[in-house]
Amino acid sequence: MKYEVPVSDTKKAPFDPNSGQLIERILFNHRLIVLMIFTVLSVILAWQSSKLTINASFEKTLPTEQSYIKNYLNYETELTGLGNALRIAVANPGGSIYDAHYLELLRQLSDEVFLMPGVDRVQMKSLWTPSTRWIGITEEGLEGGPVIPEGYDGSPESLQQLKANVARSGQIGQLIAADEESTVIYMPLLNQDATGKPLDYASYSEKLEKLRAKYQEKGLDIHITGFTKVMGDLIAGVQTVIWFFVVAVIIATLMVFWYTRCVRSTGLVVFASLLAVVWQLGILPTLGYDLDPYSILVPFLVFAIGMSHGAQKMNGIMQDVGRGFDKLVAARFTFRRLFLAGLTALLADAVGFAVLLVIDIKVIQELAIAASIGVAVLIFTNLILLPILLSYVGVSTSAAQRSVVNDITSDESKKAPILWRLLDKFTQRKWATAALICGFILAAGGYYQSTYLKIGDLDQGAPELRKDSRYNQDVAFMNKHYGASSDVLAIMVKTPDGQCSQYQTLNKIDALEWQLRQLPGVESTNSLPLLSRRVLAGLNEGNPKWYEFLENQRMLNYITAGAPRGLYNNSCNLLTIYTYLEDHKADTLSRIVSHVEQFAAQNNTDDVQFLLAAGSAGIQAATNITVKEAWYNMLFLVYGAVIILSFITFRSWRAVVVAVLPLMLTSVLAEALMVQLEMGVKVATLPVIALGVGIGIDYALYILSITLMELRRGSSLSKAYLRALNFTGKVVMLTGITLSIGVITWVLSPIKFQADMGLLLAFMFLWNMLGALILLPALAHFLLKPSYANANQQEVSEARDQDVTPPQTTKAESIADASSEKTLSDTSNRPLSTSL
């Protein structure tokens, strides 16, 4: 907080170490002990932070209380068809797969994959595994053999034979691409390796990358898809985020240095903010949490918030030092003035985070917890440790002097910096009207845009990763050459034990499946009755006239017995209908989900129930439902919290409107921006609005509290606003810019949702700042100047004259205190309890 203390009384009086509140005396009269405690804690937490693991957990992104997810988790182990499997497409860039050199390399790769740990070797399939067979219909029945002909020797004859076998294997489009230029190694993975350890995505992904490098060097094109690879790439991506952190630290340091021009104090602020990050990272593993790609946002935020609060502290001390105080006394004065203000600001930020706890998605809750921890830590490192450290280190004299010289003790606008004078114009009718009209047009346009806001992920491929990432290119390759969509929505059909092949049930599935295929967005489907159609034709010598789901229980039992697991489970009480989708857009998903819901309502019996949903798209559908609900709930809660907070602070509905409207404009524009950037509301973007609004209200609190103070004293709005700018304008700008920079580096993240979060947050931090500096005075012009200020002026000043203790000291009060002309002892005499 940049505000000069009128020092005429205290400047020359000897400083009483027993003055100030209890907490100040405890801290500053035992500085060494406090420092030692901080040092010990820091060492312990730094040690703890080395135990922190970065993990990407799929389960944590699920809304576990959502009914579809409950169904899914209930049957997860039974859904073998959705097991964790990798697909390695091996392409021959030179031409077709009927090439001896290609086939030899494929054999080597297939063998290597076979020997990798954690592979379900029985189920593994490639052109070279003996389980890949061809089948032909003869007069006597069926004949068949391995696709690789016996005695294969790479000769043109045996390649010709291979080609013939492939043609009758039914594997074209499955293991062999339609253009016969690539084949797939299907690699199902066990959940645990031989030693019983769960699969380590990161190291498995690394092994796969080594294989890829090795065989690409030999001239093959390798494409790998599968859940394990997504997670591996995700973890690898998270690890690059550390560099963004370094960049953010450097830029924020430069910002603060530009603001203070003092190496010593800039260093201290950076140190304190980094220490806060270390503490936070140390506390997480101590409490049993790890860092995931979502909560990795938090250290950035903590650092940025720490930097802006630290800068305020330092600024106060600088001014006091500049006015000739000893560094210890200056530190204590600053602590007195700013501890409560800082505390309230940090608690307000915490409200924004706390709202996220209502969302029933674990990654978001953990983000909220991590952020709360981070904010709590900042209270110690930046509000307590930093002033104590500054009391030892002090600031550079030249910088301290400059801070006083630059200080504007007069409210006369002519002496104000040009930017302030420009902003001050928004308190006048012409500019205020223009600003509000602009704001209104933006709001209207933004609202119109925001009606196109979609729920869920909109891009193809793995939504976690960028569209042009290696992984999503591989997915595109698979989709193009194998026609197999990676977006699967599975419907589970529960039957009594052993009853999964009952005609009545299968008949319903057969009907539902055909209905689903009619829906736009459904590419293909699979189910037991569909298999039964194919098998029946096969059993009748391949005659297509037998392509039918036959009402013949014996035949259905026979076909079921030979059907692959995945269409039904081992105890024959669960069937799975797979729908393969063009995309996982919310419209596509909700179309399918609502159709299935309707069908289930009509066809469910006590014994047979159609349950949603499994598969990547099924989980996405469930998440979309939760996220959509949470989106409105969260907006409601965060705005509710902010409105209550500002009402307590300002005790005026008009002021609340002035503070909250610019935030709402930012929210609307953020939604419009999401539409423009084709970002949907999803797990990653959900917390952003809460964070943006929760932190965004800070600006309004800083500026409006001083403005109101001045208005109550009878100043004109222009004067009041200019004074507010003088006291807090620079800090508001510094905060806005540091916070934006803290997150904008994320845009470069290889992880798509991190980039989205970074961009949105940066936008909100900046735009909230502009809103507070431009729209706030404009709104104040219409809402605060004539009626509120004048009407209350008398009353307020009377109250001040009598120096009645305010009924409740709030954030604005604390800030106002800091800027009030009361003597320091007045402020310090106020008991701590009333302040909280």
Place this chain on the structure above:
Amino acid sequence: MKGQGGKLGFYPIALLLLLIFSISKSQAATKDAMERAATQSDLGDHSVLLGAAYAGASLFTVGERGLILRSNDNGESWQQVPSPVSVTLTGIAFSDKNNGYAIGHSGIVLGTSNGGDSWQVKLNGQALAKQLLTEAIDDGDDQTIQEMQRLVTDGPDKPFLDLLQLGPKHLVVVGAYGLAVETKDAGKTWQSWMGRIENFFGYHLYAVRKQGDRVLIAGEQGFIALSVDNGQTFKTLESPYEGSFFTAELLSNNDLIVAGLRGNAFVSHDKGSSWEKIIDPLPASITASLISKNGQLFMSNQAGMILSLANDQLLPINHKPLPPLTHLIETSKGNLLALSISGSIPVHIGNSK
């Protein structure tokens, strides 16, 4: 009075509500395919299509899931026509532009008398089995009675596989397990042909053709039966092949042709006494055949090839294989329309040879 009136008014409403409720409930749950109207679908022309016929200028095709499609531009575009069933329909025929029949699984025969605008169920497997049992009891032959009783207990799981329309109300249908029935009154009554055809093992009958007084039936495991008296009596012929025949043709020069599994095709120049093998370069099953207006014989196979017969030899007319083919029809423009497991494919025969 007032109260009584109110009471009286209540009961009809309650009954009505009950009725509506029970109707809506019974409609809601999924019925069997033979009682379930076909789902309206945009995928008709990408589905398994199995039979086609002209009704005047309109071309109709049928296929899986009760699909009946109509085209007014010789198969370039298709519109689905409402169908009362969802079973796989295997064949369709028209005697004129108004009267036609479609056959399919579950012993389904559909009829239309308005050019295919609407279709009614003329027969289903249950009704057929009962009628055949009654007929057998009337005849008093114990073995037939037993067989027909089994047909009743099996339920409607047997498909009709081919049809022969002899007049607006006259239809012959053959199917699985030797099923062969005839109606002369547009499906009001049905007469069994099964007593006339010697089919001891109950082989599936895949094809029935008529030319003049001759009727030729071909089927599973080399089954061939020929009638020279308009279908009154049949003689089961000695087969040149133990594999199944999926199609048959009667040529105007009295030649008989049968074709089927693994590209096996035979011709008889002596009314079925002896057979000569037709050379087929491809070992893929022949699923359909067609004699064009100018007398050219075409066959289609499961490898997606269309073959043309010349000098007892089949030659493919397309270079790139199409999807597995199921049926052939000559369009009124003189081209071929091939049906496949994934829709219809126009084939220009101008560039054949």
